[in-house]
Amino acid sequence: MVQVLKRKSLALVGNHAVAYAVKQAKPQVLAVFPITPQTTMLEKLAEYIQKGELKAEMIKIESEHSAMASIYGAALAGARVFTATASQGLLYMGEMIYWAGGQRVPIVAAVATRAIAEPWSIWDDHQDFLSKRDAIWIQMMAENVQEAYDLTIQAFRISEDERVILPVMMGFDGFILTHTMERVEVLEDYEVDSFLPPRQFNLIDFSDPIGIGPIAQPDEYMRIRYEAMKSMERAKSVIEEIMREYERISGKKQYGLVECYRCENAKYAFVTMGAWSGDAKVAVDRLRDQGIEAGLLKVRVFRPFPKEKIAEYLNSMKGVIVFDRAASFGSGGILATEVKSALYGSQTPVYSVIAGLGGKDVRPLHFQKVMEDLVNGKLEEERWIL
Amino acid sequence: MSLITQPKRIPKFFRGNAACPGCPIPRELDILLEELGEKTVLVVPASCSTVILGDTSGMPATVPVVHSAFAAPAAIASGIVRALRMRGEKDAIVTVWAGDGSTGDIGFAALSGAAERNEDIFYVCYDNEAYMNTGIQRSSLTPKGAWTTTTPEGKREFKKPLPFIMAEHKIPYVATASIAYPFDYQAKVKKAKQIHGFRYIHLLSPCPPGWRFDSSLTVEIAKLAVETGVWPLFEIENGEFRLTSVSKTLIDKNNRKPVIEYLKLQGRFSKLTEEEIKEIQESIDEMWEEIKAMVKK
Numbered sequence: 001m002v003q004v005l006k007r008k009s010l011a012l013v014g015n016h017a018v019a020y021a022v023k024q025a026k027p028q029v030l031a032v033f034p035i036t037p038q039t040t041m042l043e044k045l046a047e048y049i050q051k052g053e054l055k056a057e058m059i060k061i062e063s064e065h066s067a068m069a070s071i072y073g074a075a076l077a078g079a080r081v082f083t084a085t086a087s088q089g090l091l092y093m094g095e096m097i098y099w100a101g102g103q104r105v106p107i108v109a110a111v112a113t114r115a116i117a118e119p120w121s122i123w124d125d126h127q128d129f130l131s132k133r134d135a136i137w138i139q140m141m142a143e144n145v146q147e148a149y150d151l152t153i154q155a156f157r158i159s160e161d162e163r164v165i166l167p168v169m170m171g172f173d174g175f176i177l178t179h180t181m182e183r184v185e186v187l188e189d190y191e192v193d194s195f196l197p198p199r200q201f202n203l204i205d206f207s208d209p210i211g212i213g214p215i216a217q218p219d220e221y222m223r224i225r226y227e228a229m230k231s232m233e234r235a236k237s238v239i240e241e242i243m244r245e246y247e248r249i250s251g252k253k254q255y256g257l258v259e260c261y262r263c264e265n266a267k268y269a270f271v272t273m274g275a276w277s278g279d280a281k282v283a284v285d286r287l288r289d290q291g292i293e294a295g296l297l298k299v300r301v302f303r304p305f306p307k308e309k310i311a312e313y314l315n316s317m318k319g320v321i322v323f324d325r326a327a328s329f330g331s332g333g334i335l336a337t338e339v340k341s342a343l344y345g346s347q348t349p350v351y352s353v354i355a356g357l358g359g360k361d362v363r364p365l366h367f368q369k370v371m372e373d374l375v376n377g378k379l380e381e382e383r384w385i386l
Numbered sequence: 387m388s389l390i391t392q393p394k395r396i397p398k399f400f401r402g403n404a405a406c407p408g409c410p411i412p413r414e415l416d417i418l419l420e421e422l423g424e425k426t427v428l429v430v431p432a433s434c435s436t437v438i439l440g441d442t443s444g445m446p447a448t449v450p451v452v453h454s455a456f457a458a459p460a461a462i463a464s465g466i467v468r469a470l471r472m473r474g475e476k477d478a479i480v481t482v483w484a485g486d487g488s489t490g491d492i493g494f495a496a497l498s499g500a501a502e503r504n505e506d507i508f509y510v511c512y513d514n515e516a517y518m519n520t521g522i523q524r525s526s527l528t529p530k531g532a533w534t535t536t537t538p539e540g541k542r543e544f545k546k547p548l549p550f551i552m553a554e555h556k557i558p559y560v561a562t563a564s565i566a567y568p569f570d571y572q573a574k575v576k577k578a579k580q581i582h583g584f585r586y587i588h589l590l591s592p593c594p595p596g597w598r599f600d601s602s603l604t605v606e607i608a609k610l611a612v613e614t615g616v617w618p619l620f621e622i623e624n625g626e627f628r629l630t631s632v633s634k635t636l637i638d639k640n641n642r643k644p645v646i647e648y649l650k651l652q653g654r655f656s657k658l659t660e661e662e663i664k665e666i667q668e669s670i671d672e673m674w675e676e677i678k679a680m681v682k683k
C-alpha cells in the first residue's frame with residue numbers, strides 16, 4: 001500500500017519557491033547579479049546564507065557575464081552551482097552560456113523570463129529564454145510556482161546524471177510566477193538529500209592535470225559536438241526517469257517532457273509553454289462545454305525538444321494552434337516552428353499565434369476566440385494578437 | 387628514510403610548443419610554474435597562450451589549465467578558488483595567465499571586479515602591447531607612437547597605466563616584471579605565492595613579430611625597456627611602493643639610457659619623428675618624477 005504523506009505546504013512567491021528549492025539542493029557556490037524580476041530570489045538566498053541555513057560561497061559578482069563564468073569555474077572544480085537571471089542579463093551572459101554548454105558542465109540557472117529591450121520592458125515573454133535554444137543546455141519551463149519549485153530540484157539531478165552531464169536552464173514567467181504567491185507543497189530536506197546525492201564531478205585534479213576547453217581541430221570539434229547531441233537525445237529518457245522518481249517521492253504530480261490536458265480524444269489542440277498553460281486549460285474546459293473537442297499539449301522540456309511525444313499526441317489532430325510568447329522575426333512563432341518540424345510528414349495543419357509579448361495581457365478568452373476561428377475556418381496561418 | 391624515492395614530476399612547462407621563435411611566453415611560464423608548484427591551476431583567456439598551450443591532442447603544461455573566453459578569466463578563477471576552498475583545498479593557487487588585451491580591455495571589468503572583491507587569486511598579465519593572436523591590433527596597452535595593423539600611422543594615445551590602476555584597488559600585492567630580469571620576476575612570484583587575496587604581476591613581454599625585431603633580440607629588448615626607464619621594475623606591497631632590481635638605480639636620470647636605444651631596435655617605432663621621440667622621452671622622465679615622489683613617501 002502506498003502511504004501518502006501529508007506534505008508540508010508553504011505560501012511562497014515564485015522567486016522564494018525557487019530559492020527554497022535551491023537551498024534544499026545545497027549548492028556550494030552561487031553567483032548573484034540583480035535583474036528584475038529575479039532579484040528577490042537572490043536576496044532570499046543571501047538571507048539563507050547569512051542565517052547559516054545554506055552553507056555556500058556566494059560570489060557577489062560585477063556582471064552576468066562574470067556570473068556565468070564564475071560558476072562555470074566553480075563547477076569545473078567540483079562544486080554544485082547555481083545562478084539566476086533574466087532578459088538583458090541572459091543576453092549579457094550569452095557568451096558564457098555557450099561556453100558552459102560546449103564544455104558540458106553541470107550547472108543550474110533559473111531564468112525569470114522577461115522581454116528584451118528595446119524598447120525597455122520589464123514584463124514577461126519568452127524571447128530571452130528561447131534565444132538560447134542552441135547553446136547545448138537543457139531547457140525546461142514551469143507552469144506555476146509549484147512546478148518552478150519541483151523543476152528546480154529535478155534540474156540539479158538531471159544536470160548531474162552521468163548519462164547527461166549538461167547545464168540546465170529552468171524558465172519561469174517573470175512576474176506572473178516570480179511575484180505571485182501560491183501554496184507550494186515542499187519536500188522534506190531528507191527527501192531532497194536522498195533524491196540528490198552529493199556531486200561527483202570534478203575536472204580539476206592536481207594529480208592528473210588536463211587542459212579544459214582547448215583548441216579542437218575540425219575532426220575533434222565535430223566529434224565533441226556530436227557527443228553533445230547524443231547526450232541531449234539520451235537526456236530525454238533520463239529526464240523522464242528522473243521525473244518519475246520525483247513523482248514517487250513527492251507523490252503528487254504527473255511529470256514528463258510534455259503534459260497532455262484533455263487531448264486523448266481531442267480533435268483540436270493548443271500547444272503552449274509556461275504560465276499561460278493554465279489559462280489555456282481554462283479555455284479548453286470552456287470550449288469542451290461549447291462542444292468543441294479541444295485539448296492542450298504543454299511543452300515542459302523545450303531542449304531536448306520532445307518531437308517524438310509531440311508527433312505521437314498531435315499527428316492525427318484536425319488542427320493545432322501553437323501559442324508563442326516569442327517570435328523568430330520573418331519566420332513566425334519559435335515554438336510553432338519547432339512543432340511544425342516535429343509534425344513533418346503528417347497532415348496536421350499547424351497555426352502560429354504570437355501573443356503576450358512584453359507582458360501584454362492574454363486571457364482564456366483569447367485562447368477560446370482563436371480556437372473558434374480555427375473551427376470556423378477563419379484562422380490565418382500566423383496571427384498576432386495585438 | 388627510504389632508499390627508494392619517488393621520481394618527482396617537475397612542475398615545469400614542457401618544451402615543444404607552438405610559440406613563435408623568440409617568444410618569451412614559454413620561458414615566462416616556466417619560471418612561474420617552477421615557483422608556484424604542482425598545486426596550481428592556470429586560467430588562460432583567448433590569446434597567443436591559448437595556442438601555445440596546445441589542443442585537444444595534448445598540452446605542454448604540467449598543471450590543470452582552464453581555457454577561458456576572452457573577457458572571463460578573472461571571473462572563472464574566482465569561481466574555481468571558491469569551489470576549491472569549499473573542497474578544503476586551501477593551498478591551491480589559482481592563477482590567471484592573460485594578455486594585455488584581455489586584461490586591460492575586454493576582461494577589465496571582470497579583473498577590476500575580482501580585485502575589488504579581493505578574491506584569493508593570482509593574476510599575471512603578460513603584456514606584449516597588442517592583440518597578437520589576431521594579428522597585431524592595438525590594445526589600450528599599446529604604447530604611444532607604436533605601429534600596429536589598426537594604427538598604421540602609430541598609436542595616438544598613451545598606454546593605459548594598468549599596474550597603477552590595479553594598485554588603486556588597494557589589493558595586497560602589485561608588481562611589474564621583465565623576462566630580462568628572471569630573478570626579480572621569480573622573487574616576485576615567490577612573494578605573491580605567500581600572500582592571500584588578489585595579487586597582480588604585470589610582465590612586459592617583447593614579441594618579435596608584433597614589435598618587428600629579430601627573434602634573437604627578445605631579452606635584449608626586455609632589458610632595454612628597463613634600462614631606459616620605459617618599464618620600471620617595482621612592487622607595491624600593502625600600498626608600499628618599492629623599486630626593485632636595477633630600477634632602483636634609475637631614479638637618477640643619468641643612469642637611464644635614452645629611450646631611442648630601446649625604440650630603434652623595433653620596427654614598430656621606425657616611423658617616429660624626432661619630435662615624437664622627444665615627446666616619448668619626456669613622458670618617461672615625467673613618470674619617473676612621479677615615481678620619485680612615491681619612493682620618498
Ligand SMILES: Cc1ncc(C[n+]2csc(CCOP(=O)(O)OP(=O)(O)O)c2C)c(N)n1
Nearest residue numbers: 432433434456485486487488516517518519
Ligand atoms: C569576445 C571575443 N572577441 C574577440 C576574440 C578574438 N581574439 C582572440 S585572441 C584576441 C587578442 C588577444 O590579445 P591579448 O589579450 O593581448 O593576447 P595576445 O594574443 O597578445 O597573447 C582576440 C581579439 C575572442 N576570442 N573573443
Ligand code: SF4
Nearest residue numbers: 405406409434518593
Ligand atoms: S605573436 Fe608574439 S606573443 Fe604571440 S606567440 Fe608569437 S612571439 Fe609570442
